[in-house]
Amino acid sequence: MAALPKRIIKETERLVADPVPGINATPHEDNLRYFDVTIHGPASSPYEEGIFRLELFLPEDYPMSPPKIRFLTKIYHPNIDKLGRICLDVLKTNWSPALQIRTILLSIQALLGAPNPEDPLANDVAQRWKEDEKAAIETAREWTRTHATV
């Protein structure tokens, strides 16, 4: 593999030296473009007290293209599907090379705090979210307890 770009080195250093509260990203020793990520569910959301594991990969042309991110922990959320893929504008069309791993992970944390059933990825979840929000939130809480607590 080609030498790691300065940008990735700097970002990694900063992630370690000055971590974001509730978010942890550590690169693999054998592949510095591959990160293990954990995100704490935001307070007063159904994901509160859950710790969600994600994987993050920086493609060859990062930061011109966005990082590839996926939830590894099962989660009940209208914008996250069964495979853990995330529907988030900044990961797709609204990506900007000035965005960073840190900002993207913060956006994902914010998405947990504010689900958007109007722009769903998991249709069944979004449907339920719209029809019976209370029950949907309860399921999300239940899933958090079963899958996202150690």
Add this chain to the structure above:
Amino acid sequence: MSDDDFMSDEDFNDESLEETDSEFEDETYDDDRYLKYDKPQRKSYEVEFRVYSDSQIQKAQAEQIEEVSNILGLPSEQCAVLMRHFKWQKERLIEQYLNSQEEVLGAAGLDTNAARTLKIEKVKGFMCDICCNDENGLETFALRCDHRYCVECYTVYLEQKIKEEGESGRIQCPCEGCSTLVDSKAIKLLAPKSVSDRYQVLLNRTYVDDKDNLRWCPAPNCEYAVDCAIGPKQLTTIVPTVVCSCGHHFCFGCGLNDHQPCPCALVKKWIKKCEDDSETANWISANTKECPKCLATIEKNGGCNHMTCRKCKHEFCWVCMGPWSEHGTSWYNCNRFEEKAGVDARDHQAKSRASLERYLHYYNRYANHEQSAKLDKDLYLKTEKKMTLLQSQSGMSWIEVQYLDSASKVLQQCRQTLKWTYAFAFYLERNNLTHIFEDNQKDLEMAVETLSELFERPVEQLASLKVEMMDKTAYVNNRRIILLDDTAKGLLEDKWNFTVDLN
């Protein structure tokens, strides 16, 4: 029949002479930018259009931008951004700009701080947020929003946007959430020539895409655009076929190949139906029968003729379709063809098959002409060869054998028309008008087949057939005109009753 033809021929000419309202428009467009002028007299199925070349489109844009630039007193690259933002509606732009300058500039992604000129600079102590490079003497660039990045990152960013994503008029500053647009001056400054050329091409396209009265010629590698005033709402009453300077005939409404006389809405429905149904319908028709009781479609994949429907448990005979109970002991050997129950069952089945057969009737004829159209290319090559051969055999000149070429062209055009008459007919409700249409269709088809047959004769005979072929060619062309004129007028006057809604 031929008397009748004569009559309608004259009728038609009279009527087309009356149609003079198009000339008024012609004069207002007296401009050397246009490549092609309409024939002064339009037939009822023809529409008015112009063909523009790439450079004419660029010139037209530049002129409009220049004009606005003079009025608003802004640099032309900013005016270009504004014009694109307003989809080239000059008056609206000027009006709104004069009302609230700042708002308009902001909404279009321009910064009001226009005083500073954009240039590549070296800034002390700068670190690029994209590559994290902080070497001394790093060349940097920022738009008016002052989000500064190194030139290398900027260039890669623009290349990605232009070459990979095909963007042009809406490329924003790389900073997240910043909506300042990258204008053509910045592109020229930063991007290599191949990228800025591509940018120009893409930008040119947005002009055509933004304007409802312009459309690119869909032929491969053709760079002309066609200007035609027919809007989407008129498509139920007219089929706007236009001819590009590259020779491609296409519909201005939907961009598909010429599909006169069939309106766009029917074409869309028909193509979808054909994609969905044709093969399936053919297979069903060839391989299955329906249960006489519940009409479930059944494929017999082996075994005896004593069928028991899986769905309704009805027992019947596969051969005569009558109930099995009447078959007594003559199993596997149905000889009860005349029995009433069996006849009824077959009647019933015949009815349910009728609609399928109706569709297949039209589809097969449509597909047949489509197949012929696919052979067009061969036909053309064959024509050329025949023309050369004929010259050497009969001592005729190149000009004298041109009748073969015109015959082949007319043949191709008529097959295209015929093809779509079948889609048109499929959706047509039967009434007296349908008879006229079908007669026209039949006449055209017969004429086409006769000409086609003449065309296929051995080369030795062709020289002596010259007059006959020229006559036939003219006749076939006339039949086509009559058919198209009849259908186009019907559409315009809303005379046709279709089995589906056109809107």
